[in-house]
Amino acid sequence: xxxxxxxxxxxxxxxxxxxxxxxxxxxxxxxxxxxxxxxxxxxxxxxxxxxxxxxxxxxxxxxxxxxxxxxxxxxxxxxxxxxxxxxxxxxxxxxxxxxxxxxxxxxxxxxxxxxxxxxxxxxxxxxxxxxxxxxxxxxxxxxxxxxxxxxxxxxxxxxxxxxxxxxxxxxxxxxxxxxxxxxxxxxxxxxxxxxxxxxxxxxxxxxxxxxxxxxxxxxxxxxxxxxxxxxxxxxxxxxxxxxxxxxxxxxxxxxxxxxxxxxxxxxxxxxxxxxxxxxxxxxxxxxxxxxxxxxxxxxxxxxxxxxxxxxxxxxxxxxxxxxxxxxxxxxxxxxxxx
Amino acid sequence: xxxxxxxxxxxxxxxxxxxxxxxxxxxxxxxxxxxxxxxxxxxxxxxxxxxxxxxxxxxxxxxxxxxxxxxxxxxxxxxxxxxxxxxxxxxxxxxxxxxxxxxxxxxxxxxxxxxxxxxxxxxxxxxxxxxxxxxxxxxxxxxxxxxxxxxxxxxxxxxxxxxxxxxxxxxxxxxxxxxxxxxxxxxxxxxxxxxxxxxxxxxxxxxxxxxxxxxxxxxxxxxxxxxxxxxxxxxxxxxxxxxxxxxxxxxxxxxxxxxxxxxxxxxxxxxxxxxxxxxxxxxxxxxxxxxxxxxxxxxxxxxxxxxxxxxxxxxxxxxxxxxxxxxxxxxxxxxxxxxxxxxxxxxxxxxxxxxxxxxxxxxxxxxxxxxxxxxxxxxxxxxxxxxxxxxxxxxxxxxxxxxxxxxxxxxxxxxxxxxxxxxxxxxxxxxxxxxxxxxxxxxxxxxxxxxxxxxxxxxxxxxxxxxxxxxxxxxxxxxxxxxxxxxxxxxxxxxxxxxx
Numbered sequence: 112x113x114x115x116x117x118x119x120x121x122x123x124x125x126x127x128x129x130x131x132x133x134x135x136x137x138x139x140x141x142x143x144x145x146x147x148x149x150x151x152x153x154x155x156x157x158x159x160x161x162x163x164x165x166x167x168x169x170x171x172x173x174x175x176x177x178x179x180x181x182x183x184x185x186x187x188x189x190x191x192x193x194x195x196x197x198x199x200x201x202x203x204x205x206x207x208x209x210x211x212x213x214x215x216x217x218x219x220x221x222x223x224x225x226x227x228x229x230x231x232x233x234x235x236x237x238x239x240x241x242x243x244x245x246x247x248x249x250x251x252x253x254x255x256x257x258x259x260x261x262x263x264x265x266x267x268x269x270x271x272x273x274x275x276x277x278x279x280x281x282x283x284x285x286x287x288x289x290x291x292x293x294x295x296x297x298x299x300x301x302x303x304x305x306x307x308x309x310x311x312x313x314x315x316x317x318x319x320x321x322x323x324x325x326x327x328x329x330x331x332x333x334x335x336x337x338x339x340x341x342x343x344x345x346x347x348x349x350x351x352x353x354x355x356x357x358x359x360x361x362x363x364x365x366x367x368x369x370x371x372x373x374x375x376x377x378x379x380x381x382x383x384x385x386x387x388x389x390x391x392x393x394x395x396x397x398x399x400x401x402x403x404x405x406x407x408x409x410x411x412x413x414x415x416x417x418x419x420x421x422x423x424x425x426x427x428x429x430x431x432x433x434x435x436x437x438x439x440x441x442x443x444x445x446x447x448x449x
Numbered sequence: 450x451x452x453x454x455x456x457x458x459x460x461x462x463x464x465x466x467x468x469x470x471x472x473x474x475x476x477x478x479x480x481x482x483x484x485x486x487x488x489x490x491x492x493x494x495x496x497x498x499x500x501x502x503x504x505x506x507x508x509x510x511x512x513x514x515x516x517x518x519x520x521x522x523x524x525x526x527x528x529x530x531x532x533x534x535x536x537x538x539x540x541x542x543x544x545x546x547x548x549x550x551x552x553x554x555x556x557x558x559x560x561x562x563x564x565x566x567x568x569x570x571x572x573x574x575x576x577x578x579x580x581x582x583x584x585x586x587x588x589x590x591x592x593x594x595x596x597x598x599x600x601x602x603x604x605x606x607x608x609x610x611x612x613x614x615x616x617x618x619x620x621x622x623x624x625x626x627x628x629x630x631x632x633x634x635x636x637x638x639x640x641x642x643x644x645x646x647x648x649x650x651x652x653x654x655x656x657x658x659x660x661x662x663x664x665x666x667x668x669x670x671x672x673x674x675x676x677x678x679x680x681x682x683x684x685x686x687x688x689x690x691x692x693x694x695x696x697x698x699x700x701x702x703x704x705x706x707x708x709x710x711x712x713x714x715x716x717x718x719x720x721x722x723x724x725x726x727x728x729x730x731x732x733x734x735x736x737x738x739x740x741x742x743x744x745x746x747x748x749x750x751x752x753x754x755x756x757x758x759x760x761x762x763x764x765x766x767x768x769x770x771x772x773x774x775x776x777x778x779x780x781x782x783x784x785x786x787x788x789x790x791x792x793x794x795x796x797x798x799x800x801x802x803x804x805x806x807x808x809x810x811x812x813x814x815x816x817x818x819x820x821x822x823x824x825x826x827x828x829x830x831x832x833x834x835x836x837x838x839x840x841x842x843x844x845x846x847x848x849x850x851x852x853x854x855x856x857x858x859x860x861x862x863x864x865x866x867x868x869x870x871x872x873x874x875x876x877x878x879x880x881x882x883x884x885x886x887x888x889x890x891x892x893x894x895x896x897x898x899x900x901x902x903x904x905x906x907x908x909x910x911x912x913x914x915x916x917x918x919x920x921x922x923x924x925x926x927x928x929x930x931x932x933x934x935x936x937x938x939x940x941x942x943x944x945x946x947x948x949x
Contacts, residue, residue, distance in 0.1 A: 289816050291808040294801055301794035308753055308791050309806040309858070310777035369796040 118363055119375045125411045126382050133389040140392055147270055153384030154272040155180070157377065158331035159355035160362070161283050162324035164376040167359055168287075169300040169320050170368025171226035175215060176328040176355055178238035179208045180347030183332025185241035188250035188342025197257035201333045208329020209322060211237055216318030230321075234352075241344035249341040261337025272334045279327065284373040296320060300368030350401070357408050358383050382411070452514070453478050454611055454643055455500075455531070460509035462495050470495045470667045473509070477612060479641040482634060484654035484675075486647075486687060487664035493647045496664070497616050500645070501533035502526030530611030534618060538597050542590035547571045549589050550604045570607075578603045578633065595626035599633060612643045619653060620740050631657045649738055651683055663687055684939060707764070709897030710750070710781075710866050715759030719745050720921045722759070727866070732888060732898040734912030736905070736937050742921035743901045744786055747868045750899075751783040752776040763866070777806060782859045786870035786901070788848065792855045795844035799835070799854050800826045802843045807862040829857035834880070849876045856884065860891075867891060868899040873907060885910045905934045917941050 134141035159176045166173040187204030191197055211233055218229045263271040287293035295316045298306040307313050336342050362379025364371030386407055390400050453476050460473040470492040477483055487493050498504040500511075502520035511518055513529050520526045523533070540549045547564075550571045556563045571585040580599055589597060598618060605613055619627045634644055634657055648654055654661055655675065662672040663686045670686045671678070709729045715722040719742050727733050737743045748754040750761070752770030761768040763779055770776045776783070785791045793802055803826050804811055811818050811825070830839060833853040837846040843854060852874055859867065872888070873881045888911045892898050902908050908915055915927040917940040925940050 291812050291815075291817065294797075294805070294808060294817070297797055298794045298801075298805060301796045302791070304791040305785075305794050306805075308751070308773050308783065308785055310773045311805070312774060369794070 119372060119378060121414070122362055122375060122378050122382070122411065125414070126378055126385065129382065129385055129389070129407070133385070133392070137389075137392045140389060143268065145388070145392070147268065147273065149384050149388040150273045150276070150381070151270040152388060153380050154270075154276045155331050155335050156351060156354045156358055156383060157276050157380035158279060158327045158334070159351060160358035160376045160380045161280055161373060162327035163355050164359045164362075164364045164371060164373060165283070165287075165296060165320040165323045166226070167300075167356075167364045167366060168296050168368060168371055169317060170303075171219065171317070171320065172230065172356070172366070173212075173215065173321060173324045174227065174230040174352060175211055175234040175237055176324060176331075177347035177349075177352030178234045178236075179211050179325055179328035180332040180335060180351055181241045181342075181344055182211070182237045183207050183329040184336035184339075184346050185245055185250065185342035185344050187333050187336050188252050189244060191252045191254065191257070192250060197252070197254045200252075201257065201260065204333045204336070205326060205329035208325040208327070208332065210325070211328075212322040212325020213318070215325065216321035219321065220314055220317050238347070241342070245342070245344045247344055249339075249343045251341045252336060253340065257337055258340060259337075261334045261339075272338070275330075275334065279330070280373055280377045283323075287373055292316070292319070297369060300370075302369075354383055355380075361408055361411055383408075453512075454514060456512040456515075457500075458510045458512070460496075460499060460506045460511075462492075462499060462504070463507050468507075468667060470664075473664075473669050475662060475672060477643045477645065479611065479643055480638050481660055482638050482644045482646060482658045483660045483662060484646050484648055484658040485662050485664065486649070486651065486654060486683065491664040492667040493664055494616070495667075497533065497535075497614050497645075497647060500526070500531060500614055502531070527608065527610075530609055531614065532605035532608070532610040532612070533614040533616070534598060534601050534605070535616050536618075536620065538594070538601055540589040540592075540597050540601060543588060545588055546575075546583060546585045546592075546600060549600070550574075550585075550607065554608065574603060574607050575600070578606070578636075593626070595622050595629065598622075598630065602633065602637075606637070606642065610642065612645065613637075614645045614647075616647050617649065617739075618646070619648065619650065627653070651680055654683075655680065685935075687938060708762075709764065710768070711762045712750070713760045715749065715756055715761070717745070717749055717754065717756035717759075720749060720756065722746065722921075722923055725916065725923060727897045727899060729865070729895050729897050730892050731913050732892045732900060732911050734908035734915040734932075735899060735901045735918055736908050736915055736941060737901075737918035738941055739903070740920075741918040741941070743918045744870055745921070746918065747783055747870055747899060747901060748785075750776070750866075751781060751868065753783070777862065780863060780865040781868070782806070782862060782864045782866070783868045784855060784859045784870055784872060786874065788851055788855060788874065793843050793851055796842050798841060799837065799839040799843045799846060799850075803829065803854050803857045804861060806858050810861070825861070826857070829860065833857055833883075848874075849880065852876050853880070864896065866897045866899070868901075870901045871903065872900060873902075873904075881907070882910075905937050908932075908937060909934065 130141070139145060159180070163173055163176060183204040186207045187200045190200035190203045215226075215230050215233050218224055219226050222229075259271060261272055265271055265274055287296060295306070295311050298309070298311060299313055299316045303313065332346065335346055339346070358380035359371070359376040360366060360379070361382055362371070362375030362377065364376055383404060386404050387400065390403060395403065455475075455477045457473060457475045460470065461468065462470040473492070473496060475483070485493050485496060495504075499506050500520065502523045502525055505519075505521065511520060518529060520529070520531070526533075541552070544552070547567050551567050556566050556570075568585055572581070575581055575583055575585065578599070580596070580603060583592070583596060583600070589600075592600065602613060618630060622630065631653065634646070638644065646654070646658060658675055660673065661675050661678060661683065663670040663683065665687065707729050708726055710727050712722055712725040715725075735743045735746065745754060749756050750770060752772045752775050761770070763781070768779060770781070773783075794805065800822060804822055808817070811822050826839065829835070833856065835850050835853045835857070837850050843851055846854070853876065856872060869888070873884050876884065885907065888898055888900065900908070900911055909932055912932060913928075915932050915937065916923045917925045917927065917937065919941060927936060927940070
């Protein structure tokens, strides 16, 4: 039995290289407190990336996660302001993500609207609602219990959100690699028609991944609201969505479905977090930061792709093959029905 | 007119050690219409693929106008005047007839397209070939299949085609459309255009062709001018003179056993099945040409395809297959024909592919039992002697091994009706026999089995009863000693030329 390197190895090596370079450039980088700050700053994108990974694995995409981030924070704040206990408020916030996800999944499944369009629409809706409710003013949440969610520490050193992030990642990994549902997700993304003909409940599978994505975006929004001690209606408006998608893709999750893993998406998110953190330490002009992140992502993904192509694993080639197969099978179907 | 246009000598093609065509020679002169006849898998498509330049022969020589050439790509074949009209037509639906007509060869003036000129030329050429009634500014999608085909042939002519290859051009056509097409071929052959016409239908060949070449199992059986042969001779050559009767000695006494599935008055867009019945412990072979509805029939029983009306009973109980999930729950299983399109999940490992239809069996407390998966799949890997790394994505296995994994997928769940669509596609001969024996054994265990196959030998080897299908109907049912190669071939073909 020969030892097989996991597919995530390549991208982990990239992470290590970036870390080594940063710690050479600044003695501040490789300190315990900075590492935890870095991870803390990764939590929001990381949770979105894990949810996004589920959706991408089925060959879909969820553009609404950034908007849900704001929606969930504001809903939490509004419910809290209505004198409900903070945990009820937080759960309601997460629930707003669940509902958005459910809406996405049902629309995509039953109307056959492409995921890009359907979730683009719900992105618009979900990002408007907080603005309408708050008239663009942040709503404060002052509560000790609630502030622990985003600001608390365990053992005085580990930020609580980091623990949540790691637990979610482990759970997601177990679900995808060890359960029937996980295999259904991969199978559905790999070949829809084969999955259907193998008796897989493809409706349930497809809707579920959007619900998972929405739920994690909701959770992420609650954590962010706690860190900011308020519901910010413009919280997810920036780069959250694109950073989440690129985190997953950098981590080896294919945009065409069927390929990728949670450890990959996790490492991808940490890479993006590390870059942002490192540049802050090095005092890189904030106008330059997105440029650097963009270029590093491009290089990392290119290297990884070339590596797997040479290995014969050819992840993108495979995908194109699969795409053409799907195309021709629908063509056959059309021919048969016409 | 006597000079030969195309001469092919000793063409041979093999895929990974399997020779699918050997020693194929043919000479085509201007104005000749050649028919290429043979059963499924005889090598007709291989010939077309090589002459159209989409595949290179393993060995052999090609001459055009006396000089040796290599048809290395579809483009080079076209430059030499060889055009191919495939079953899947090439016209782009969203472009107009004119745009399709000039695709890749647009008339340009200073880099801009001269639309007026193109429209003019297109309508001139079309009306010259009796297609003047078509509006050249209309999109191709508004045309019927038959008109599209004619437009494709005519646009080939406009590009100086000398030889046109037609791959089963009449399968998707109505009767009157077939006559139009044949008439066009006759007219064009008079002005020196040659045709190579692949067909299943002997009547068509006799009505339009000047020469006839017969293939069987990759071998050229005969090639002669049409007036030196006759229909019976052709039929005999297609079927092969030696009829192998590998019929097993034990024909089960199926008369008294229970009915597993009963289908009556099943109607769908392509099917019209009056009465069909399969007993427990019985293997029914379903034979028919491509497009006869055999695959659709299985898919309908499996719930993967909608039907309009009809009645099905499974073990006497009403059975309404509305989805594959429903079918699986009732123990109705289907091994699909198109391995790549609707069989494998390419990126998943072979083991996971094998258990895909039966994941619940390996689920305990929400988790998959890896050890159980391994032991269970190992059992089938040994039984079917599947070779390759089972942990790797299945797409890295050879086609034959992929097929065995898929076969195992449907042997794993508990079932009562097992439907196999081309179960031995791409599998080597030794294993083929093993699979045939396995099918017999499964029947003995009580499975009712439906086997669709294009291979007559396979149908003969496994079936107790054979249903011959034709244009969505079951045209005849053969039992016991009636199941011989000759009968299958004539039944499946003759059914078709009733219509011509």
